[in-house]
Amino acid sequence: MNYLIGMDIGGTNVVCGLVDTKGKLLHKIKQPTEASKGSSYVFDKIGLMIEDLVLQAGIEKSQVSVIGVGTPGFIDPIKGITLFAGNLRWTQVHTADEISRRTGLPVFIDNDVRMYVYGEAVCGxxxxxxxxxxxxxxxxxxxxxxxxxxxxxxxxxxxxxxxxxxxxxxxxxxxxxxxxxxxxxxxxxxxxxxxxxxxxxxxxxxxxxxxxxxxxxxxxxxxxxxxxxxxxxxxxxxxxxxxxxxxxxxxxxxxxxxxxxxxxxxxxxxxxxxxxxxxxxxxxxxxxxxxxxxxxxxxAEMLDDAGIVGSALAAWGRLGIAR
Amino acid sequence: MNYLIGMDIGGTNVVCGLVDTKGKLLHKIKQPTEASKGSSYVFDKIGLMIEDLVLQAGIEKSQVSVIGVGTPGFIDPIKGITLFAGNLRWTQVHTADEISRRTGLPVFIDNDVRMYVYGEAVCGxxxxxxxxxxxxxxxxxxxxxxxxxxxxxxxxxxxxxxxxxxxxxxxxxxxxxxxxxxxxxxxxxxxxxxxxxxxxxxxxxxxxxxxxxxxxxxxxxxxxxxxxxxxxxxxxxxxxxxxxxxxxxxxxxxxxxxxxxxxxxxxxxxxxxxxxxxxxxxxxxxxxxxxxxxxxxxxAEMLDDAGIVGSALAAWGRLGIAR
Missing domain, CATH: 3.30.420.40 (ATPase, nucleotide binding domain)
Structure with a gap:
């Protein structure tokens, strides 16, 4: 079975969720973002969160196909760069590469609101x-x-x-x-x-x-x-x-x-x-x-979960695997 | 060599143009629409205009791949229906089928402004x-x-x-x-x-x-x-x-x-x-x-020709032939 991970990096919290390929949210964990400690710190924390999520859900990381990430601000979803996110104080941060390097998984990023709307459009x-x-x-x-x-x-x-x-x-x-x-x-x-x-x-x-x-x-x-x-x-x-x-x-x-x-x-x-x-x-x-x-x-029907499910499914689509 | 025909059916005139697959307008003819005589009359006239255009250009009709048509008003481009065009007094007119029947060629229709903009976007x-x-x-x-x-x-x-x-x-x-x-x-x-x-x-x-x-x-x-x-x-x-x-x-x-x-x-x-x-x-x-x-x-650069070239190229694209 293929699993997906959806993530929302907000100014206050990082939320990671394990999602199946139908968009069902299976398990979710949350940590404070602590953006003031710098983006490297946030990405290290995200690396550990993904390990933790997989452990708590009782699956192997190799069963996860892709990670989708929503971040606030202006994003280049093709290059995987957060161009500018005021409330994270990020400028030109290579979010997709950084998370991919720490997890060994393919990562796609997008704007958090787009991912929220995508979640509601597909599953909400x-x-x-x-x-x-x-x-x-x-x-x-x-x-x-x-x-x-x-x-x-x-x-x-x-x-x-x-x-x-x-x-x-x-x-x-x-x-x-x-x-x-x-x-x-x-x-x-x-x-x-x-x-x-x-x-x-x-x-x-x-x-x-x-x-x-x-x-x-x-x-x-x-x-x-x-x-x-x-x-x-x-x-x-x-x-x-x-x-x-x-x-x-x-x-x-x-x-x-x-x-x-x-x-x-x-x-x-x-x-x-x-x-x-x-x-x-x-x-x-x-x-x-x-x-x-x-x-x-x-x-909206899915409340805070829309962004998690949306980013997971959007990444799944971008990975090019026919559902 | 493949040729395309682009057409603009306006409240005042019908303009037909022979266009090559690079979007070059080769020859153009114009007739008053006379919409008041009813849509059948207009379509009969269009059938003759196409014959005339091909004759004047010195090509065979079999060399024409497709006809693209822009009409004013609300259009269903998938069904090929002019849903409502006030200045033609047309409601639910099966424009694509009517022109296809009179010419023996595949016909795609769309809104005239969309075709104008498409022409300027591709060639203008x-x-x-x-x-x-x-x-x-x-x-x-x-x-x-x-x-x-x-x-x-x-x-x-x-x-x-x-x-x-x-x-x-x-x-x-x-x-x-x-x-x-x-x-x-x-x-x-x-x-x-x-x-x-x-x-x-x-x-x-x-x-x-x-x-x-x-x-x-x-x-x-x-x-x-x-x-x-x-x-x-x-x-x-x-x-x-x-x-x-x-x-x-x-x-x-x-x-x-x-x-x-x-x-x-x-x-x-x-x-x-x-x-x-x-x-x-x-x-x-x-x-x-x-x-x-x-x-x-x-x-805009192409003046009145944008709609002709745009509808010809859009139809060519919809025919699914790789350029």
Whole structure:
């Protein structure tokens, strides 16, 4: 039997999973990334994690066909290089070679969001759809498109930066250097920022009672969700506004990509209908009816496992073994 | 020697061209479409045009490998059906079968703008680029994306409707049912409409002298270009505004598609720098610098022949003959 390994190297944790060739996650282990200790340290740790994973799962390493790795940032999946990953502080890191050298296995790398969307497309909420737009709402807003079952990369492997579409309604400065990027408002960070700004401007909200002596900086998107559920007018306003902005951004993506389905994942997807109701309403108004009529919208099903399964299966595909 | 035939069925004319397998246009003939006489009449005419083309070129029909056809509107290129083409008044027309029956040759059809962009990508301004965003500015604003050398269709073959991205700056009603579509302002029609609206609102312009006794309805985008060259402030304003809007629309497309090059064609491309200067300035401001730095922008090179050559070569590719 052939096994695959899928891996997600995040700013906080490294997660490795043993996956079968049908995409079933069999066993999973997690370690803190400790990126501050340098990439060599992280790769040494990953080498040991793979040994540990194989041992815990009770298989031989020779039964593992390939390792697939998702990392944040800009990736060259052909050369196997992490070009730039801000939250790992990696620039031009030869991720695939480094992990291959430490494990003796073929390694393919890709962007973590692409792998998440690929996992959901093959085994999750978008199973059976040919044209899948996947987005993740977390610290930022990311997206990836699968067209005819194939990942869409674009020039420089840079396609899909939905979070960096400009919106006239937004005036926050973005880390990318522009002002008004969608993700500065439509993200966990963005939702908290909008609420904080309103409270600073003197708006009254149940959230102030929860914060008590903490500074406004402690406010999170989860607090806004909770306040929404309590009927707090400010929280309702922030969620509706965020959903409206997301709907406008998605309208551009739907019109250009023409997906069959939009899958929404990431921590922000936990906001659910608080965010999606106004998003759906805005999206319907902002696209030609021919798109809307054939569009399905779902939340992601696989949670954190999508990236593990996606990177394992994508690597399996790239190894060129017919399934 | 193998020959190909490329064809463009437009609302006004049918153009047929004999093309070699390297994409060189050898001979071309044109006839009025007369779509009002029904699709059967048009197909009968096309059958005769093909005979005529082969005769004039001095070759045997048996030397023609395939016919590629571009038609406007929504197309199913796999089934060979023109699903809906407003300006031909065709709904669910089996274009490929009808032409194949009258010529005895294999026929592949596709959307005319996709074929235009494919022609420019293979033989024209975008030759040698892998990721090509092509747009045509004419009566409307259309676009098509080529990713890794392959046409991007999306679900329902409906991708790329750049002209139907909504812009908060635009309040014109669009034929598609929405209000504020980019093409209602960024198109030949849209440029004329903006100028006309300003003149109706009492603005003064050299264009009024040119019109004399003609109604404002007679005003065209070419008049606005001419007035721009004469330094007419209204024309300058309309062109700059149109270029700015196009730049904003392209920013969304660049961020989502990540093209290596944008090729701008159609009659509107004749406006040249009058339109492109402000477009470029806006686009640069509205995309992450990583996109801008690697982006090339060119005007189309092949004029009306791009669609003929593109449809011939696309059909040749679909016939599955290795070049």
């Amino acid at each position: 909420a978008a199973r059976g759809y040919e044209h899948v737009l996947g987005i993740t709402i977390g610290t930022g807003l990311a997206a990836s498109m699968i067209n005819n079952g194939q990942l869409y990369y674009g020039g420089g492997y840079m396609a899909g930066e939905l979070g960096h579409i400009l919106m006239p309604e937004i005036s926050y400065r973005c880390g990318c250097g522009m002002t008004g990027c969608l993700e500065t408002a439509v993200s966990g960070t963005g939702i908290a920022r909008q609420a904080r700004e309103q409270l600073e401007n003197g708006r009254v909200s149940i959230m102030q009672e929860w914060l008590k002596d903490s500074s406004l900086e402690a406010l999170t998107a989860a607090d806004v969700s909770k306040a929404f559920d309590a009927g707090d007018p400010l929280a309702v306003e922030v969620m509706n506004h965020t959903g409206m902005l997301l709907g406008k951004g998605l309208a551009a993506a739907v019109t250009l990509y023409s997906p069959d389905i939009i899958v929404i994942g990431g921590g922000g997807a936990l906001a659910g209908e608080r965010l999606f109701a106004s998003m759906r309403e805005q999206l319907k108004q902002s696209v030609y009816s021919g798109y809307w009529d054939r569009l399905t919208i779902k939340t | 301004a975008a030759r040698g680029y892998e990721h090509v965003l092509g747009i045509t500015i004419g009566t409307g604003l259309a676009a098509s994306m080529i990713n890794n050398g392959q046409l991007y269709y999306g679900g329902g073959y409906m991708a790329g409707e750049l002209g139907h991205i909504l812009m908060p700056e635009i309040s014109y009603r669009c034929g598609c049912g929405m209000t504020g579509c980019l093409e209602t302002a960024v198109s030949g029609t849209g440029i004329a409409r903006q100028a006309r609206e300003q003149l109706e609102n009492g603005r003064v312009s050299i264009m009024q002298e040119w019109l004399k006794d003609s109604s404002l309805e007679a005003l065209t985008a070419a008049d606005v270009s001419k007035a721009f060259d004469a330094g007419d402030p209204l024309a300058v304003e309309v062109m700059n505004h149109t270029g700015m809007l196009l730049g904003k629309g392209l920013a969304a497309a660049v961020t989502l598609y990540s093209p290596d090059i944008i090729v701008i064609g159609g009659g509107g491309a004749l406006a040249g720098e009058r339109l492109f200067a402000s477009m470029r300035e806006q686009l640069k401001q509205s995309v992450y610098s990583g996109y801008w730095d690697r982006l090339t922008i060119k005007t």
